[in-house]
């Protein structure tokens with residue numbers, strides 16, 4: 309007698325983000341859409357003034373995607389306040405073995421965004437989380453390439469976006485939005501395979 313194949317539970321992805329002026333929020337929503345398209349239950353958690361309900365959503369997630377604008381070459385002050393407050397989880401190893409990933413947005417093409425993504429990886433490692441990288445080759449790096457390529461800014465650690473300093477949230481580059489969607493799909497797909505709760 310054959311038993312039906314187990315249907316894995318939908319993975320739960322939480323996006324812990326800050327956005328001072330709404331640009332990074334557009335990317336958070338794109339990560340959400342990508343993860344949802346891959347079958348995840350997704351929660352957007354604005355970490356600026358995070359509530360008990362927000363903390364509970366993060367605690368219950370299989371994967372937490374960190375997102376922040378790059379301010380002065382690192383994550384924003386509000387994100388750092390949140391990161392320091394995660395120390396309570398760190399003491400109890402509450403996030404051990406969850407998946408983690410990250411995205412950032414800034415005004416310059418580079419703007420030292422790599423440092424923000426690296427900061428997220430260290431935060432994740434301190435919590436014993438497993439980092440999910442972007443998983444894309446760099447775009448826009450050949451004579452035949454286009455600025456509309458996925459991963460047009462060529463990051464490997466996570467999704468990097470650039471928004472012109474004189475444009476509002478509607479100016480977030482469509483290729484960067486698509487790259488953030490890709491990250492959401494990748495995190496949800498990885499959670500289906502590896503996250504303890506999703507595989508249970």
Ligand SMILES: Cc1cc2nc3c(=O)[nH]c(=O)nc-3n(C[C@H](O)[C@H](O)[C@H](O)COP(=O)(O)O)c2cc1C
Pocket residue numbers: 326327328329330331332333376377378379380381382413414415416417418419420471473
């Ligand atoms: C205090 C401050 C510091 C900034 N530092 C950087 C930086 O280091 N590199 C950069 O490229 N852009 C920098 N910017 C520009 C922001 O990253 C950019 O405006 C971004 O789109 C803001 O995203 P948000 O609307 O989600 O806050 C800075 C902006 C502010 C307000």
